[in-house]
Amino acid sequence: MTAPLKDRSMELQKQMIAAHYKRLEEAPNTGEPVVYTFVPGNLTELIRSFDALPLLPEINALQSGMRGKSGDYISVAEKAGHSEDVCTYVKCDIGMLKSGNISPIGTRLPKPDLLLLSYTGCYTFMKWFELLREEYHCPTVFLHIPYQGEGRIAPEHREYVVRQIRDDLIPALERITGRRYDEDRLKESLKLSASSEDDLVAVLESAKHRPSPIDAYFGAVYYVGPIFSAFRGTPEGSEYYGSLREEVEQRVALKLGPVTPEGPLDDQRYRLVVEGPPNWTSFRQFWKMFTDEQAVVVASTYTKVGGVYDDGFRHDAADPLGTMADYCGGCYTNLNLPGRIDMLVNYIRDYEADGFVINSVKSCNSFSAGQLLMLREVEKRTGLPGAFIESDLVDPRYFSAANIKNRLESYLQMLESRRSRARS
Amino acid sequence: MRVCDDLDFGIAREWLAENPGRKACGYLPVYAPKEVILASGLLPVGIHGGGDRLEIIRGDAFYQSYICHLPRSVIELAQTGRLDFLSALLFPSTCDVIRNLSGMWKVMYPDVVVRYLDLPQVTGTETGGLFWEGEMRGLLRDLGAVSGRPAGEDDIRQAIRLCNSLRSMVRELYRVRRERPWAVPTEELYSLLRAAEVVPVETFLDKARAYLAAAEEQPGARKDKSRVIVAGAFCEQPPLGLIKTIERAGCYIVDDDFLLGNRFLMSDVPTDGDPVRQLTNALLHDTVRSPVLFEASQDGKRRLMKERVEAARADGIIFAAASFCDPALLDRPMLRAGAEADAIPCIAFQFSENTGQFQQFREQAGTFADSIKLWGDNE
Amino acid sequence: MRCVVGVDLGSTTTKAVILDEQRNVLGRGITNSRSNYDLAVDVARTEAFVAARFELLRRRVAGVAGVAVLERLFRAFRLEQMLYEFKRLHALMEEECGRSVPPERRRETIEAVTEIFRRIEAEESAAFAQPEAPRRSDFFRDFAGSSFTRIAEEIAGPGFDRLQGLFDKCIILVENEPLALGFRDHIGAALARIGRPPEVASAVNEAVNEEIPEIATVGTGYGRARLPFPKEQIRSEILCHGLGAHAMFPDTRTVLDIGGQDTKAIQVDAGGIVTSFQMNDRCAAGCGRYLGYIADEMNLGLHELGPLAERGTRPTRINSTCTVFAGAELRDRLSLGEKREDILAGLHRAIMLRAMSLLARSGGVFDEFTFTGGVARNPAAVRALRALVSDSYGERVLNISPDSIYTGALGAALFAGKVAER
Structure with a gap:
């Protein structure tokens, strides 16, 4: 195995994350207020404009999963009465809390000063913060983002969200931080967001090249990390995305593929689109199953859960509250099923994919309920067969490597034999 | 066949056949504003799954093994043509499975008017009210287009009156059962209320009055049973056999969450003023506390079971959640912790609508009933 | 006689099939997979070569002897x-x-x-x-x-x-x-x-000495990753099943395979190339193993289940095919006085309902429909499948080969033939 090349952006990201955890650890001493919130519909620019620090429980859970800690946390939560049937992000978080609230990188996590429940496309979020509130007894603001049941953000829904931000959320942040709402500062931040979003879209769309210079699923979960979490609209975030874009554009110019943990993937036999979140407990192993077959992912829906940007949306400093409402309503988890099907079909067409894979995770009904119909519809509309595999987010009991490898290999061999038939 | 067992919705179909212009609008659990459906001239029909009477042949092809049973049987009903009498179908924001089913319906049944009903989660302020009012006005417009007879204010008031009678009857039935559970076995109450979901309101009111009168005449005899609340089965419904099993194992069910939508609004909705505004206010300020709406109060979850136990004079709680039911199962640790902090006896189990075997429930409920009695004797 | 070999390393049995230059079957071998996969492969191959030499012998002297x-x-x-x-x-x-x-x-x-x-x-x-x-x-x-x-x-x-x-x-x-x-x-x-x-003795000598060079081998099956073959000589069992079923019944369009550990629904084109497939999800309910549990629970041999179920007149509705609860459900129903054969008939139907879901996910059931794997030998399972398929898709030709256990190995051998042609 070739040692993975450390790109500059990767180093930057590592430092940013470590620094953020460190800052969170220090928060009780420095007095920086801490706001817990979720990735989809996160209002990072607004939170940071009040000099508060965002903390994202899903990120902690997935990091715990990648570092082999989630299994123990989940059993702590199950022993405390949580059902085996429900979301393992929640159980991992509760278990981590009950085990001393040490972050995945080993720092101490602060208590929240505010739970900002951005209710965007996931029912479990509501229960999650109801559960956390039982532990922390802290103020909770509910930000209700209407679901795109009709496949669009209705003007009255946008207005509803704007009202909530203006009338409920901003006053709550003012109360908790003791600072006044500073719209100019927010606007500056939103400008930075928009430029990072431009860079991110350029990076994701680079996968239209052959070979694709990125893996738009396994690789891209790293690329979206900063913008989905605490760094959208920050100078560090901008620097990261500028540097990432540069690296990717360089690879395009040199006709190079992505660098994976197993080495460079320049010779790409299969271009795939993936729907659904990855499994985190066996992330590397899962990725290797793709690279072993020289399969590269050229587009994925998971990398849109913290915001859909490739349809043209950018944060707009001219209308701070309205743009935040549009952002929240547009996250992938908030799209209805026909919209999700359209997105997959478009990706397969625009990125000239050979096939598509649905990774169905047990934890997440928001993603998984209906995926078998999506499979059927996408197959019907593209004429391509899809692969359906099952795993979980962070429950190591629910990753059967042999089973998944068997399916994936079978699927790719089928694509290959269809291809040779088409040639002959 | 009893109405509640009729997977072909015979009475609804008869009602439709009486006049060719008639149409029906279905709704899934938990809460949909029946008034809006009625005011638009449509027959509201509750779609609560196929229970244990429907063999799933097609429905499983749409769902992974870790998703609850309800949507499989709803799809089975649809794929076998049993829902073809519905012109519209409403999917309330109960959970992500029902939410996503709304999109599946749009793909699979493009001729049906499908609406996702996002209940306002922000109930403390005017903001949520404006949102919900807008949602209902939109729904009135869409359902008016279905029936060809858009509702006027008086139609809505008339529908509110009818639903007030319905809710008041449900409250009365629950009151009588609470006071004399031996006279109103839950098995019977449930069948009656399940029928109420699929017949015209007036038909139900007649049946219910007759039932109450008969219960007065033949009051039955009080037995030495424990009084329990069955909590958590508000969406996917337990098979009738499970309800019977709990009662026969030595429990009186004195409160429950079954078919919770029929009493989601807890008191009469005023009929003066703007009726849509009144319906909105009722949802904001007068709803039953359930996992499908955000609990605004800091210690609301902790207090809930104690309050319910006191109101129903119950001895204990059976948490009965459908397998893989996110709302019920994620709520349970909070509710249970609150109950146990108040020394209320609890047990918990999981079922699915087609559970066919009740032995384990019989044993658990029986042991629970016995232990409550022993515990009471020791006081 | 130059030959090609296919090996199917399954979770319960290992199979080998040898094809001659015309790609006709020369020999088959089977053994239980045991804990030592390499040995299982050796045994199955040895068996297949024994059968192949007997087949050569038969071709040579059957007319005379x-x-x-x-x-x-x-x-x-x-x-x-x-x-x-x-x-x-x-x-x-x-x-x-x-x-x-x-x-x-x-x-x-x-x-x-x-x-x-x-x-x-x-x-x-x-x-x-x-x-x-x-x-x-x-x-x-x-x-x-x-x-x-x-x-x-x-x-x-x-x-x-x-x-x-x-x-x-x-x-x-x-x-x-x-x-x-x-x-x-x-x-x-x-x-x-x-x-x-004397009419066979000299032919035996020739058969003993005849060279049967193995010019290509392809491995498949659940344990295929353990075979010491280069990657191009390994094929997924999905592809092999599709091609094997096509070889047995050339008009096959849909294949259902129910083995011990998994169930597969496969669609193939006119050339036996797989166009789509689905496998059972993580839940193993509805696989052959489930019938194994039931047989153990009833103290019956696996082969006795089907015939007993066929005697059922009023199949019990079984709502759960969860293997974990299989035993308890069975005992419960027996204690309620339900007849063994009716319960069994219901269980067979329940398993086939799971298969129907996979078939639907893979695209449906097209003519002709070939059923393979151990469960295809169970008459009650076949009857239940036939009824469900005709209810949902209309009449379909249903093919079941007595050699269906060799379907995967046959497909692998055919792929070996393609490797050899290159």
């Missing part, structure tokens, strides 16, 4: 092979006696073991003399076990458990030894046993 004498030679070969295995098992048991039996019991135990093997040998030789021997399992472990246990019960009295323990230990040893079971190892003795009839 007649089928009967070849059949007799084949049975003699089997007997020699088996006696050799018994001899090795016997030796191992005596060694084991020396190690684990207390000295005061050693002598009587060795005597009992010797007696048992003497009787087995006599029985087997006598059975050979009978032209119509009853059919029994193909696996040495199974028939050796049943003979040994029966005779041990007759002669051992209180020492029975010790003998059984010895057997259980040694059968694993013998199964995991590379034994000489090939054509050349035993054909001489077999020929002698039937009196060296």
Whole structure:
């Protein structure tokens, strides 16, 4: 195995994350207020404009999963009465809390000063913060983002969200931080967001090249990390995305593929689109199953859960509250099923994919309920067969490597034999 | 066949056949504003799954093994043509499975008017009210287009009156059962209320009055049973056999969450003023506390079971959640912790609508009933 | 005769198929997969090559010598092979006696073991003399076990458990030894046993000496990753099943395979190329293993379930095919007085309902429809499937081959043929 090349952006990201955890650890001493919130519909620019620090429980859970800690946390939560049937992000978080609230990188996590429940496309979020509130007894603001049941953000829904931000959320942040709402500062931040979003879209769309210079699923979960979490609209975030874009554009110019943990993937036999979140407990192993077959992912829906940007949306400093409402309503988890099907079909067409894979995770009904119909519809509309595999987010009991490898290999061999038939 | 067992919705179909212009609008659990459906001239029909009477042949092809049973049987009903009498179908924001089913319906049944009903989660302020009012006005417009007879204010008031009678009857039935559970076995109450979901309101009111009168005449005899609340089965419904099993194992069910939508609004909705505004206010300020709406109060979850136990004079709680039911199962640790902090006896189990075997429930409920009695004797 | 070989390393059985230059089947071999996959592959291949040499023999002399004498030679070969295995098992048991039996019991135990093997040998030789021997399992472990246990019960009295323990230990040893079971190892003795009839003797010599070079091999099956083959010689069992079913029934469009551990629904085109497929999800309900649990629970052999279920008149509705609850559900229903055959009929239907879901996910059931895997041998399962398919999709031609267990290995051999052509 070739040692993975450390790109500059990767180093930057590592430092940013470590620094953020460190800052969170220090928060009780420095007095920086801490706001817990979720990735989809996160209002990072607004939170940071009040000099508060965002903390994202899903990120902690997935990091715990990648570092082999989630299994123990989940059993702590199950022993405390949580059902085996429900979301393992929640159980991992509760278990981590009950085990001393040490972050995945080993720092101490602060208590929240505010739970900002951005209710965007996931029912479990509501229960999650109801559960956390039982532990922390802290103020909770509910930000209700209407679901795109009709496949669009209705003007009255946008207005509803704007009202909530203006009338409920901003006053709550003012109360908790003791600072006044500073719209100019927010606007500056939103400008930075928009430029990072431009860079991110350029990076994701680079996968239209052959070979694709990125893996738009396994690789891209790293690329979206900063913008989905605490760094959208920050100078560090901008620097990261500028540097990432540069690296990717360089690879395009040199006709190079992505660098994976197993080495460079320049010779790409299969271009795939993936729907659904990855499994985190066996992330590397899962990725290797793709690279072993020289399969590269050229587009994925998971990398849109913290915001859909490739349809043209950018944060707009001219209308701070309205743009935040549009952002929240547009996250992938908030799209209805026909919209999700359209997105997959478009990706397969625009990125000239050979096939598509649905990774169905047990934890997440928001993603998984209906995926078998999506499979059927996408197959019907593209004429391509899809692969359906099952795993979980962070429950190591629910990753059967042999089973998944068997399916994936079978699927790719089928694509290959269809291809040779088409040639002959 | 009893109405509640009729997977072909015979009475609804008869009602439709009486006049060719008639149409029906279905709704899934938990809460949909029946008034809006009625005011638009449509027959509201509750779609609560196929229970244990429907063999799933097609429905499983749409769902992974870790998703609850309800949507499989709803799809089975649809794929076998049993829902073809519905012109519209409403999917309330109960959970992500029902939410996503709304999109599946749009793909699979493009001729049906499908609406996702996002209940306002922000109930403390005017903001949520404006949102919900807008949602209902939109729904009135869409359902008016279905029936060809858009509702006027008086139609809505008339529908509110009818639903007030319905809710008041449900409250009365629950009151009588609470006071004399031996006279109103839950098995019977449930069948009656399940029928109420699929017949015209007036038909139900007649049946219910007759039932109450008969219960007065033949009051039955009080037995030495424990009084329990069955909590958590508000969406996917337990098979009738499970309800019977709990009662026969030595429990009186004195409160429950079954078919919770029929009493989601807890008191009469005023009929003066703007009726849509009144319906909105009722949802904001007068709803039953359930996992499908955000609990605004800091210690609301902790207090809930104690309050319910006191109101129903119950001895204990059976948490009965459908397998893989996110709302019920994620709520349970909070509710249970609150109950146990108040020394209320609890047990918990999981079922699915087609559970066919009740032995384990019989044993658990029986042991629970016995232990409550022993515990009471020791006081 | 240049040949190609396909090996299907399954979770319960390992199969090998050899094809000749015209891609006709030359030989098949099967064995239980045991814990040692490499050995299982060797055994299955050896078996297949034995069958291949007999097939060559048949092609050469059947016209002259007649089928009967070849059949007799084949049975003699089997007997020699088996006696050799018994001899090795016997030796191992005596060694084991020396190690684990207390000295005061050693002598009587060795005597009992010797007696048992003497009787087995006599029985087997006598059975050979009978032209119509009853059919029994193909696996040495199974028939050796049943003979040994029966005779041990007759002669051992209180020492029975010790003998059984010895057997259980040694059968694993013998199964995991590379034994000489090939054509050349035993054909001489077999020929002698039937009196060296001149019409086959010289042909046997030629068959012994004929080279059958193996020009390509492809492996498949759940354990395929363990095969010491380069990547291009490994194919997924999905592709192999599709191609194998196509070879058996060329008009096949949909294939359902229900094996011990998984269920597959496969769609193929006119050339046997897989166009889409679905496998059972993580939940193993509805696989062959589920029937195994039920059989154990009812104290029945797996092969007895189907015929019993066929006698059911009012199939019970079984709502859950969860393997975890299978036993409890069964006991519960029996205690409610439901008939065994009705419950079984319901269980078979429930399993087929799971298969129907996979078929629907893969695109449906098209004509012709080929059913493979161990469960395809179960008549009640077939009946339930036929009814469900015709209800949901209309009438379909349903193909079931008696050799369906070799479908994957056949497909692998056909892929080996393609490799060879390159």
